Amino acid sequence: MHQYWLFVTMCILLILLPGPDTAIATKNTLIKGKIGGLKTIFGTCCALLIHTFAAVVGLSAIIAKSAFLFSIFKYVGGAYLIYLGIKSFISIRKKKEESLIEHEEDVESDDHACFKQGFLTNLLNPKVAVFFLTFLPQFVDSNNHSFLPFIWMGLTYVVLTAIWFVFYILLLNTIRSFMMKPQTQMAIEGVTGTVLVGFGIKLALDKY
Structure with a gap:
């Protein structure tokens, strides 16, 4: 593996670019709190680990070379977004006033849903698989046939993603108290819903 620090720099720049992962993490943090946001990004990182090992064993290569398999991932991922x-x-139309018991049950359910949303949003995005397949080899010596550099770079990307999103979620959580008014929450739901639908349509319509 060569130019490792260049790889780290490129990863940081790519991670900072907003995408579906950022949108769902933002929504869950502002609406459900710090724990919801952290569970969301934990799901995202778990999906990234799967993409890393899939790239190592060649699954990503199969997806990238097969228009049919790529389309399946593309449409399923787009539909989920x-x-x-x-x-x-x-959720904008739901009543804001709930009983204490119902609220506690909803929070527990939402926390589990946060992990699932973060996990599936990333896992069902075929662009992530293609990214790992095409980006990682740029920083590995062509004469090196070991899979270890790919695992190391994949883990580096996951760790950098986790660090950024933990910082981002904690930052959002500090201003959450100013954004708990019903009108603000409805605006957050509306904007995030629009962004997610837009990402979903864009993902589904992207050409192979």
Whole structure:
């Protein structure tokens, strides 16, 4: 592996670019709190680990070379993002006043949902698989046939992603108290829903 620090720099720049992962982490942090945001990014990182090992064993190569398999991932991933967006729109219409017991049950359920949303949003995005397949080899010597550099770079990307999102989530959580008004929450749900639906449509319509 060569130019490792260049790889780290490129990873940081790519991670800072907003995408579906950022959108769902933002929504869950502002609406459900720090724990919801952290569980979301934990799901995202678990999915990134799967993409890393999939790239190592060649699964990503199969997806990238097969238009059929790529399309399956593309449409399923796009549909899931649209589903999350529509779910955000629906939540705007829910009553804000709930009993204490119902609220506690919803929080527990939402916390589990946060992990699933973060996990599936990343896992069902075929662009992540193609990214790992095409980006990682740029920093490995062509004469090196070991899979260890790919694992090391994949883990580096996951760790950098986790560090950034933990910082981002904690920052959002500090201003959450100013954003708990019903009108603000409805605006957050509406904006996030629009962004997720937009990402879903874009992912589904992207050409192979």
